Amino acid sequence: MAKSIRIRAKVKGQTATVKALITHPMETGLRKDAKTGEMIPAHFIQEVKCEHGGKTVVNALWGAAVSKNPYLSFAFTGAKPGDTVKLSWVDNKGKSDSAEAKVK
Amino acid sequence: MKRRSFLKGTLASSTIAVAASAGLLTPRHVLAAWPESAFEAENIEDAMSNLFGTADNKAADSINIKAPDIAENGAVVPVTVSTTIKGVSAIAIIAEKNGTPLAANFELTSNAKAMISTRIKMGKTMDIIAVVKSGGKLFTARKNVKVTIGGCGG
Structure with missing residues:
Protein backbone atom coordinates (compact mmCIF):
# COMPACT_ATOMS: atom_id res chain seq x y z
CA MET A 1 0.00 0.00 0.00
CA ALA A 2 1.24 3.40 -0.89
CA LYS A 3 2.17 5.53 2.05
CA SER A 4 -0.90 7.33 3.24
CA ILE A 5 0.64 9.32 6.04
CA ARG A 6 2.72 12.47 6.01
CA ILE A 7 4.03 13.24 9.44
CA ARG A 8 6.27 15.93 10.83
CA ALA A 9 7.43 16.47 14.37
CA LYS A 10 9.30 19.46 15.65
CA VAL A 11 10.65 20.15 19.09
CA LYS A 12 10.73 23.61 20.60
CA GLY A 13 11.93 23.95 24.17
CA GLN A 14 10.22 21.20 26.14
CA THR A 15 7.40 20.61 23.72
CA ALA A 16 7.26 18.58 20.55
CA THR A 17 4.54 19.42 18.06
CA VAL A 18 3.38 16.70 15.70
CA LYS A 19 1.49 17.45 12.52
CA ALA A 20 0.14 14.73 10.29
CA LEU A 21 -1.83 14.45 7.10
CA ILE A 22 -3.45 11.15 6.14
CA THR A 23 -4.77 10.35 2.70
CA HIS A 24 -8.13 8.70 3.16
CA PRO A 25 -11.60 9.10 1.55
CA MET A 26 -13.46 9.33 4.90
CA GLU A 27 -16.81 8.36 3.36
CA THR A 28 -19.74 8.86 5.73
CA GLY A 29 -21.97 6.26 4.12
CA LEU A 30 -24.59 8.96 3.52
CA ARG A 31 -23.41 10.12 0.12
CA LYS A 32 -24.75 8.96 -3.21
CA ASP A 33 -22.68 8.15 -6.22
CA ALA A 34 -23.52 10.84 -8.76
CA LYS A 35 -23.42 8.41 -11.69
CA THR A 36 -25.13 5.28 -10.39
CA GLY A 37 -27.32 6.85 -7.71
CA GLU A 38 -26.19 4.18 -5.28
CA MET A 39 -25.07 4.89 -1.75
CA ILE A 40 -21.35 4.92 -1.25
CA PRO A 41 -20.58 2.66 1.71
CA ALA A 42 -19.03 4.19 4.79
CA HIS A 43 -15.28 4.07 4.81
CA PHE A 44 -13.51 6.09 7.44
CA ILE A 45 -10.64 5.96 9.88
CA GLN A 46 -11.72 4.90 13.35
CA GLU A 47 -8.56 5.08 15.32
CA VAL A 48 -5.29 6.94 15.04
CA LYS A 49 -2.56 6.15 17.51
CA CYS A 50 0.59 8.12 18.03
CA GLU A 51 3.49 6.64 19.90
CA HIS A 52 6.73 8.06 21.17
CA GLY A 53 9.41 5.74 22.52
CA GLY A 54 6.98 2.81 22.47
CA LYS A 55 4.43 4.65 24.60
CA THR A 56 1.11 5.93 23.32
CA VAL A 57 0.91 9.71 23.52
CA VAL A 58 -2.40 10.36 21.82
CA ASN A 59 -5.08 7.91 20.78
CA ALA A 60 -7.64 9.54 18.52
CA LEU A 61 -11.02 7.91 18.00
CA TRP A 62 -12.75 9.25 14.94
CA GLY A 63 -16.20 9.15 13.46
CA ALA A 64 -17.17 9.72 9.87
CA ALA A 65 -17.48 13.45 10.57
CA VAL A 66 -13.76 13.97 10.31
CA SER A 67 -12.92 15.55 6.95
CA LYS A 68 -11.57 13.76 3.93
CA ASN A 69 -7.78 13.46 3.93
CA PRO A 70 -7.67 14.15 7.67
CA TYR A 71 -5.26 16.49 9.35
CA LEU A 72 -4.33 16.30 12.96
CA SER A 73 -1.97 18.10 15.19
CA PHE A 74 -1.06 17.78 18.83
CA ALA A 75 1.83 18.43 21.16
CA PHE A 76 3.56 16.54 23.92
CA THR A 77 6.47 16.92 26.30
CA GLY A 78 9.52 14.74 26.83
CA ALA A 79 10.82 14.39 23.27
CA LYS A 80 14.33 15.14 22.09
CA PRO A 81 15.50 15.82 18.55
CA GLY A 82 16.30 12.50 16.90
CA ASP A 83 13.54 10.60 18.70
CA THR A 84 11.06 8.67 16.62
CA VAL A 85 7.32 9.26 16.63
CA LYS A 86 5.10 6.63 15.12
CA LEU A 87 1.61 7.19 13.81
CA SER A 88 -0.75 4.42 12.83
CA TRP A 89 -4.39 4.29 11.78
CA VAL A 90 -7.09 1.67 11.37
CA ASP A 91 -10.29 2.20 9.38
CA ASN A 92 -13.72 0.58 9.56
CA LYS A 93 -12.79 -1.91 6.85
CA GLY A 94 -9.85 -3.13 8.88
CA LYS A 95 -7.25 -1.49 6.67
CA SER A 96 -4.35 0.13 8.41
CA ASP A 97 -1.12 1.95 7.82
CA SER A 98 1.65 3.43 9.88
CA ALA A 99 4.53 5.83 9.44
CA GLU A 100 7.44 7.02 11.49
CA ALA A 101 9.19 10.34 11.62
CA LYS A 102 12.25 11.67 13.39
CA VAL A 103 11.69 14.56 15.73
CA LYS A 104 13.54 17.66 14.51
CA MET B 1 1.47 -36.49 0.80
CA TRP B 34 -13.78 1.99 19.19
CA PRO B 35 -16.93 3.20 20.98
CA GLU B 36 -19.48 2.48 18.27
CA SER B 37 -22.51 3.41 20.39
CA ALA B 38 -21.07 6.85 21.09
CA PHE B 39 -20.34 7.56 17.44
CA GLU B 40 -23.77 6.31 16.38
CA ALA B 41 -25.67 8.27 19.02
CA GLU B 42 -27.99 10.82 17.49
CA ASN B 43 -27.99 13.36 20.28
CA ILE B 44 -25.31 14.99 22.34
CA GLU B 45 -26.33 13.53 25.72
CA ASP B 46 -26.24 9.95 24.40
CA ALA B 47 -22.95 10.55 22.65
CA MET B 48 -21.39 11.90 25.82
CA SER B 49 -22.78 9.25 28.15
CA ASN B 50 -21.84 6.43 25.76
CA LEU B 51 -18.36 7.83 25.44
CA PHE B 52 -17.55 8.99 28.96
CA GLY B 53 -20.17 7.18 31.02
CA THR B 54 -21.83 10.44 32.02
CA ALA B 55 -23.37 13.45 30.34
CA ASP B 56 -22.95 15.73 33.36
CA ASN B 57 -20.82 18.65 32.32
CA LYS B 58 -19.85 22.12 33.38
CA ALA B 59 -19.28 25.03 31.04
CA ALA B 60 -15.71 26.25 31.37
CA ASP B 61 -14.14 29.50 30.17
CA SER B 62 -10.72 27.91 30.21
CA ILE B 63 -11.45 25.92 27.06
CA ASN B 64 -10.56 27.67 23.86
CA ILE B 65 -12.08 26.58 20.54
CA LYS B 66 -10.43 27.99 17.48
CA ALA B 67 -12.64 27.63 14.44
CA PRO B 68 -13.77 30.02 11.71
CA ASP B 69 -16.85 32.18 12.40
CA ILE B 70 -18.00 31.48 8.88
CA ALA B 71 -16.98 28.28 7.12
CA GLU B 72 -17.51 28.48 3.39
CA ASN B 73 -17.14 24.76 2.94
CA GLY B 74 -18.75 22.59 5.62
CA ALA B 75 -16.76 19.57 4.43
CA VAL B 76 -13.55 20.99 5.82
CA VAL B 77 -13.84 23.03 9.00
CA PRO B 78 -10.56 23.39 10.87
CA VAL B 79 -10.99 23.11 14.62
CA THR B 80 -8.41 23.57 17.34
CA VAL B 81 -9.27 22.90 20.96
CA SER B 82 -6.96 23.89 23.74
CA THR B 83 -7.41 24.31 27.46
CA THR B 84 -5.54 25.34 30.56
CA ILE B 85 -7.37 22.73 32.65
CA LYS B 86 -4.87 20.39 34.32
CA GLY B 87 -4.81 16.61 34.04
CA VAL B 88 -6.78 16.35 30.81
CA SER B 89 -7.34 12.74 29.77
CA ALA B 90 -9.55 13.29 26.72
CA ILE B 91 -10.79 15.99 24.38
CA ALA B 92 -13.88 15.28 22.29
CA ILE B 93 -15.25 17.36 19.46
CA ILE B 94 -19.01 17.36 18.92
CA ALA B 95 -20.81 19.00 16.02
CA GLU B 96 -24.17 19.80 17.59
CA LYS B 97 -26.53 19.31 14.66
CA ASN B 98 -24.79 16.63 12.63
CA GLY B 99 -26.81 13.41 12.23
CA THR B 100 -24.35 11.75 14.56
CA PRO B 101 -22.93 14.64 16.60
CA LEU B 102 -19.72 13.05 17.91
CA ALA B 103 -16.93 13.80 15.45
CA ALA B 104 -13.82 12.76 17.29
CA ASN B 105 -12.42 11.89 20.68
CA PHE B 106 -8.74 12.28 21.45
CA GLU B 107 -7.44 10.26 24.38
CA LEU B 108 -4.45 12.02 25.84
CA THR B 109 -1.79 10.55 28.07
CA SER B 110 -0.03 12.56 30.74
CA ASN B 111 2.74 13.61 28.35
CA ALA B 112 0.39 15.12 25.82
CA LYS B 113 -0.45 18.80 25.93
CA ALA B 114 -4.11 19.70 26.17
CA MET B 115 -4.25 20.94 22.63
CA ILE B 116 -5.41 19.20 19.48
CA SER B 117 -6.37 20.29 15.99
CA THR B 118 -8.16 18.54 13.21
CA ARG B 119 -10.69 19.20 10.46
CA ILE B 120 -14.30 18.11 10.61
CA LYS B 121 -17.42 18.04 8.43
CA MET B 122 -20.47 20.08 9.34
CA GLY B 123 -23.88 19.69 7.75
CA LYS B 124 -25.14 23.20 8.46
CA THR B 125 -24.69 26.20 10.71
CA MET B 126 -24.32 24.96 14.28
CA ASP B 127 -22.31 25.02 17.47
CA ILE B 128 -19.11 23.08 17.85
CA ILE B 129 -18.91 21.68 21.36
CA ALA B 130 -15.58 20.81 22.88
CA VAL B 131 -15.70 18.36 25.76
CA VAL B 132 -12.68 18.12 28.00
CA LYS B 133 -12.36 15.27 30.47
CA SER B 134 -10.25 15.89 33.52
CA GLY B 135 -10.24 13.91 36.76
CA GLY B 136 -13.44 12.10 35.79
CA LYS B 137 -15.31 15.38 35.24
CA LEU B 138 -16.49 16.84 31.96
CA PHE B 139 -16.04 20.47 30.96
CA THR B 140 -17.51 21.97 27.84
CA ALA B 141 -17.33 25.03 25.65
CA ARG B 142 -19.23 26.03 22.53
CA LYS B 143 -18.52 28.02 19.43
CA ASN B 144 -20.98 28.83 16.68
CA VAL B 145 -19.83 28.30 13.12
CA LYS B 146 -21.87 29.50 10.16
CA VAL B 147 -21.72 27.06 7.28
CA THR B 148 -22.59 28.27 3.79
CA ILE B 149 -22.27 24.92 2.00
CA GLY B 150 -23.03 21.79 4.02
CA GLY B 151 -20.47 19.04 4.11
CA CYS B 152 -22.44 15.88 4.85
CA GLY B 153 -23.63 14.34 1.64
CA GLY B 154 -24.24 16.46 -1.40
Missing part, protein backbone atom coordinates in the same frame (compact mmCIF):
# COMPACT_ATOMS: atom_id res chain seq x y z
CA LYS B 2 -0.15 -36.40 4.18
CA ARG B 3 3.03 -35.48 5.89
CA ARG B 4 3.54 -32.66 3.42
CA SER B 5 0.14 -31.09 4.01
CA PHE B 6 0.59 -31.54 7.75
CA LEU B 7 3.82 -29.58 7.56
CA LYS B 8 2.18 -26.90 5.50
CA GLY B 9 -0.61 -26.58 8.03
CA THR B 10 1.70 -26.19 10.98
CA LEU B 11 3.84 -23.70 9.11
CA ALA B 12 0.84 -21.58 8.25
CA SER B 13 -0.51 -21.53 11.78
CA SER B 14 2.88 -20.76 13.25
CA THR B 15 3.27 -17.73 10.98
CA ILE B 16 -0.03 -16.43 12.28
CA ALA B 17 1.13 -16.95 15.84
CA VAL B 18 4.39 -15.12 15.10
CA ALA B 19 2.53 -12.28 13.44
CA ALA B 20 0.22 -11.97 16.42
CA SER B 21 3.03 -11.94 18.96
CA ALA B 22 4.97 -9.40 16.90
CA GLY B 23 2.04 -7.05 17.17
CA LEU B 24 1.12 -7.23 13.50
CA LEU B 25 -2.43 -8.14 14.37
CA THR B 26 -2.88 -5.42 16.99
CA PRO B 27 -5.22 -3.35 14.79
CA ARG B 28 -7.89 -5.90 15.61
CA HIS B 29 -7.44 -5.32 19.32
CA VAL B 30 -7.38 -1.60 18.75
CA LEU B 31 -10.60 -1.76 16.75
CA ALA B 32 -12.45 -3.37 19.62
CA ALA B 33 -11.95 -0.23 21.66
Whole structure:
Protein backbone atom coordinates (compact mmCIF):
# COMPACT_ATOMS: atom_id res chain seq x y z
CA MET A 1 0.00 0.00 0.00
CA ALA A 2 1.24 3.40 -0.89
CA LYS A 3 2.17 5.53 2.05
CA SER A 4 -0.90 7.33 3.24
CA ILE A 5 0.64 9.32 6.04
CA ARG A 6 2.72 12.47 6.01
CA ILE A 7 4.03 13.24 9.44
CA ARG A 8 6.27 15.93 10.83
CA ALA A 9 7.43 16.47 14.37
CA LYS A 10 9.30 19.46 15.65
CA VAL A 11 10.65 20.15 19.09
CA LYS A 12 10.73 23.61 20.60
CA GLY A 13 11.93 23.95 24.17
CA GLN A 14 10.22 21.20 26.14
CA THR A 15 7.40 20.61 23.72
CA ALA A 16 7.26 18.58 20.55
CA THR A 17 4.54 19.42 18.06
CA VAL A 18 3.38 16.70 15.70
CA LYS A 19 1.49 17.45 12.52
CA ALA A 20 0.14 14.73 10.29
CA LEU A 21 -1.83 14.45 7.10
CA ILE A 22 -3.45 11.15 6.14
CA THR A 23 -4.77 10.35 2.70
CA HIS A 24 -8.13 8.70 3.16
CA PRO A 25 -11.60 9.10 1.55
CA MET A 26 -13.46 9.33 4.90
CA GLU A 27 -16.81 8.36 3.36
CA THR A 28 -19.74 8.86 5.73
CA GLY A 29 -21.97 6.26 4.12
CA LEU A 30 -24.59 8.96 3.52
CA ARG A 31 -23.41 10.12 0.12
CA LYS A 32 -24.75 8.96 -3.21
CA ASP A 33 -22.68 8.15 -6.22
CA ALA A 34 -23.52 10.84 -8.76
CA LYS A 35 -23.42 8.41 -11.69
CA THR A 36 -25.13 5.28 -10.39
CA GLY A 37 -27.32 6.85 -7.71
CA GLU A 38 -26.19 4.18 -5.28
CA MET A 39 -25.07 4.89 -1.75
CA ILE A 40 -21.35 4.92 -1.25
CA PRO A 41 -20.58 2.66 1.71
CA ALA A 42 -19.03 4.19 4.79
CA HIS A 43 -15.28 4.07 4.81
CA PHE A 44 -13.51 6.09 7.44
CA ILE A 45 -10.64 5.96 9.88
CA GLN A 46 -11.72 4.90 13.35
CA GLU A 47 -8.56 5.08 15.32
CA VAL A 48 -5.29 6.94 15.04
CA LYS A 49 -2.56 6.15 17.51
CA CYS A 50 0.59 8.12 18.03
CA GLU A 51 3.49 6.64 19.90
CA HIS A 52 6.73 8.06 21.17
CA GLY A 53 9.41 5.74 22.52
CA GLY A 54 6.98 2.81 22.47
CA LYS A 55 4.43 4.65 24.60
CA THR A 56 1.11 5.93 23.32
CA VAL A 57 0.91 9.71 23.52
CA VAL A 58 -2.40 10.36 21.82
CA ASN A 59 -5.08 7.91 20.78
CA ALA A 60 -7.64 9.54 18.52
CA LEU A 61 -11.02 7.91 18.00
CA TRP A 62 -12.75 9.25 14.94
CA GLY A 63 -16.20 9.15 13.46
CA ALA A 64 -17.17 9.72 9.87
CA ALA A 65 -17.48 13.45 10.57
CA VAL A 66 -13.76 13.97 10.31
CA SER A 67 -12.92 15.55 6.95
CA LYS A 68 -11.57 13.76 3.93
CA ASN A 69 -7.78 13.46 3.93
CA PRO A 70 -7.67 14.15 7.67
CA TYR A 71 -5.26 16.49 9.35
CA LEU A 72 -4.33 16.30 12.96
CA SER A 73 -1.97 18.10 15.19
CA PHE A 74 -1.06 17.78 18.83
CA ALA A 75 1.83 18.43 21.16
CA PHE A 76 3.56 16.54 23.92
CA THR A 77 6.47 16.92 26.30
CA GLY A 78 9.52 14.74 26.83
CA ALA A 79 10.82 14.39 23.27
CA LYS A 80 14.33 15.14 22.09
CA PRO A 81 15.50 15.82 18.55
CA GLY A 82 16.30 12.50 16.90
CA ASP A 83 13.54 10.60 18.70
CA THR A 84 11.06 8.67 16.62
CA VAL A 85 7.32 9.26 16.63
CA LYS A 86 5.10 6.63 15.12
CA LEU A 87 1.61 7.19 13.81
CA SER A 88 -0.75 4.42 12.83
CA TRP A 89 -4.39 4.29 11.78
CA VAL A 90 -7.09 1.67 11.37
CA ASP A 91 -10.29 2.20 9.38
CA ASN A 92 -13.72 0.58 9.56
CA LYS A 93 -12.79 -1.91 6.85
CA GLY A 94 -9.85 -3.13 8.88
CA LYS A 95 -7.25 -1.49 6.67
CA SER A 96 -4.35 0.13 8.41
CA ASP A 97 -1.12 1.95 7.82
CA SER A 98 1.65 3.43 9.88
CA ALA A 99 4.53 5.83 9.44
CA GLU A 100 7.44 7.02 11.49
CA ALA A 101 9.19 10.34 11.62
CA LYS A 102 12.25 11.67 13.39
CA VAL A 103 11.69 14.56 15.73
CA LYS A 104 13.54 17.66 14.51
CA MET B 1 1.47 -36.49 0.80
CA LYS B 2 -0.15 -36.40 4.18
CA ARG B 3 3.03 -35.48 5.89
CA ARG B 4 3.54 -32.66 3.42
CA SER B 5 0.14 -31.09 4.01
CA PHE B 6 0.59 -31.54 7.75
CA LEU B 7 3.82 -29.58 7.56
CA LYS B 8 2.18 -26.90 5.50
CA GLY B 9 -0.61 -26.58 8.03
CA THR B 10 1.70 -26.19 10.98
CA LEU B 11 3.84 -23.70 9.11
CA ALA B 12 0.84 -21.58 8.25
CA SER B 13 -0.51 -21.53 11.78
CA SER B 14 2.88 -20.76 13.25
CA THR B 15 3.27 -17.73 10.98
CA ILE B 16 -0.03 -16.43 12.28
CA ALA B 17 1.13 -16.95 15.84
CA VAL B 18 4.39 -15.12 15.10
CA ALA B 19 2.53 -12.28 13.44
CA ALA B 20 0.22 -11.97 16.42
CA SER B 21 3.03 -11.94 18.96
CA ALA B 22 4.97 -9.40 16.90
CA GLY B 23 2.04 -7.05 17.17
CA LEU B 24 1.12 -7.23 13.50
CA LEU B 25 -2.43 -8.14 14.37
CA THR B 26 -2.88 -5.42 16.99
CA PRO B 27 -5.22 -3.35 14.79
CA ARG B 28 -7.89 -5.90 15.61
CA HIS B 29 -7.44 -5.32 19.32
CA VAL B 30 -7.38 -1.60 18.75
CA LEU B 31 -10.60 -1.76 16.75
CA ALA B 32 -12.45 -3.37 19.62
CA ALA B 33 -11.95 -0.23 21.66
CA TRP B 34 -13.78 1.99 19.19
CA PRO B 35 -16.93 3.20 20.98
CA GLU B 36 -19.48 2.48 18.27
CA SER B 37 -22.51 3.41 20.39
CA ALA B 38 -21.07 6.85 21.09
CA PHE B 39 -20.34 7.56 17.44
CA GLU B 40 -23.77 6.31 16.38
CA ALA B 41 -25.67 8.27 19.02
CA GLU B 42 -27.99 10.82 17.49
CA ASN B 43 -27.99 13.36 20.28
CA ILE B 44 -25.31 14.99 22.34
CA GLU B 45 -26.33 13.53 25.72
CA ASP B 46 -26.24 9.95 24.40
CA ALA B 47 -22.95 10.55 22.65
CA MET B 48 -21.39 11.90 25.82
CA SER B 49 -22.78 9.25 28.15
CA ASN B 50 -21.84 6.43 25.76
CA LEU B 51 -18.36 7.83 25.44
CA PHE B 52 -17.55 8.99 28.96
CA GLY B 53 -20.17 7.18 31.02
CA THR B 54 -21.83 10.44 32.02
CA ALA B 55 -23.37 13.45 30.34
CA ASP B 56 -22.95 15.73 33.36
CA ASN B 57 -20.82 18.65 32.32
CA LYS B 58 -19.85 22.12 33.38
CA ALA B 59 -19.28 25.03 31.04
CA ALA B 60 -15.71 26.25 31.37
CA ASP B 61 -14.14 29.50 30.17
CA SER B 62 -10.72 27.91 30.21
CA ILE B 63 -11.45 25.92 27.06
CA ASN B 64 -10.56 27.67 23.86
CA ILE B 65 -12.08 26.58 20.54
CA LYS B 66 -10.43 27.99 17.48
CA ALA B 67 -12.64 27.63 14.44
CA PRO B 68 -13.77 30.02 11.71
CA ASP B 69 -16.85 32.18 12.40
CA ILE B 70 -18.00 31.48 8.88
CA ALA B 71 -16.98 28.28 7.12
CA GLU B 72 -17.51 28.48 3.39
CA ASN B 73 -17.14 24.76 2.94
CA GLY B 74 -18.75 22.59 5.62
CA ALA B 75 -16.76 19.57 4.43
CA VAL B 76 -13.55 20.99 5.82
CA VAL B 77 -13.84 23.03 9.00
CA PRO B 78 -10.56 23.39 10.87
CA VAL B 79 -10.99 23.11 14.62
CA THR B 80 -8.41 23.57 17.34
CA VAL B 81 -9.27 22.90 20.96
CA SER B 82 -6.96 23.89 23.74
CA THR B 83 -7.41 24.31 27.46
CA THR B 84 -5.54 25.34 30.56
CA ILE B 85 -7.37 22.73 32.65
CA LYS B 86 -4.87 20.39 34.32
CA GLY B 87 -4.81 16.61 34.04
CA VAL B 88 -6.78 16.35 30.81
CA SER B 89 -7.34 12.74 29.77
CA ALA B 90 -9.55 13.29 26.72
CA ILE B 91 -10.79 15.99 24.38
CA ALA B 92 -13.88 15.28 22.29
CA ILE B 93 -15.25 17.36 19.46
CA ILE B 94 -19.01 17.36 18.92
CA ALA B 95 -20.81 19.00 16.02
CA GLU B 96 -24.17 19.80 17.59
CA LYS B 97 -26.53 19.31 14.66
CA ASN B 98 -24.79 16.63 12.63
CA GLY B 99 -26.81 13.41 12.23
CA THR B 100 -24.35 11.75 14.56
CA PRO B 101 -22.93 14.64 16.60
CA LEU B 102 -19.72 13.05 17.91
CA ALA B 103 -16.93 13.80 15.45
CA ALA B 104 -13.82 12.76 17.29
CA ASN B 105 -12.42 11.89 20.68
CA PHE B 106 -8.74 12.28 21.45
CA GLU B 107 -7.44 10.26 24.38
CA LEU B 108 -4.45 12.02 25.84
CA THR B 109 -1.79 10.55 28.07
CA SER B 110 -0.03 12.56 30.74
CA ASN B 111 2.74 13.61 28.35
CA ALA B 112 0.39 15.12 25.82
CA LYS B 113 -0.45 18.80 25.93
CA ALA B 114 -4.11 19.70 26.17
CA MET B 115 -4.25 20.94 22.63
CA ILE B 116 -5.41 19.20 19.48
CA SER B 117 -6.37 20.29 15.99
CA THR B 118 -8.16 18.54 13.21
CA ARG B 119 -10.69 19.20 10.46
CA ILE B 120 -14.30 18.11 10.61
CA LYS B 121 -17.42 18.04 8.43
CA MET B 122 -20.47 20.08 9.34
CA GLY B 123 -23.88 19.69 7.75
CA LYS B 124 -25.14 23.20 8.46
CA THR B 125 -24.69 26.20 10.71
CA MET B 126 -24.32 24.96 14.28
CA ASP B 127 -22.31 25.02 17.47
CA ILE B 128 -19.11 23.08 17.85
CA ILE B 129 -18.91 21.68 21.36
CA ALA B 130 -15.58 20.81 22.88
CA VAL B 131 -15.70 18.36 25.76
CA VAL B 132 -12.68 18.12 28.00
CA LYS B 133 -12.36 15.27 30.47
CA SER B 134 -10.25 15.89 33.52
CA GLY B 135 -10.24 13.91 36.76
CA GLY B 136 -13.44 12.10 35.79
CA LYS B 137 -15.31 15.38 35.24
CA LEU B 138 -16.49 16.84 31.96
CA PHE B 139 -16.04 20.47 30.96
CA THR B 140 -17.51 21.97 27.84
CA ALA B 141 -17.33 25.03 25.65
CA ARG B 142 -19.23 26.03 22.53
CA LYS B 143 -18.52 28.02 19.43
CA ASN B 144 -20.98 28.83 16.68
CA VAL B 145 -19.83 28.30 13.12
CA LYS B 146 -21.87 29.50 10.16
CA VAL B 147 -21.72 27.06 7.28
CA THR B 148 -22.59 28.27 3.79
CA ILE B 149 -22.27 24.92 2.00
CA GLY B 150 -23.03 21.79 4.02
CA GLY B 151 -20.47 19.04 4.11
CA CYS B 152 -22.44 15.88 4.85
CA GLY B 153 -23.63 14.34 1.64
CA GLY B 154 -24.24 16.46 -1.40
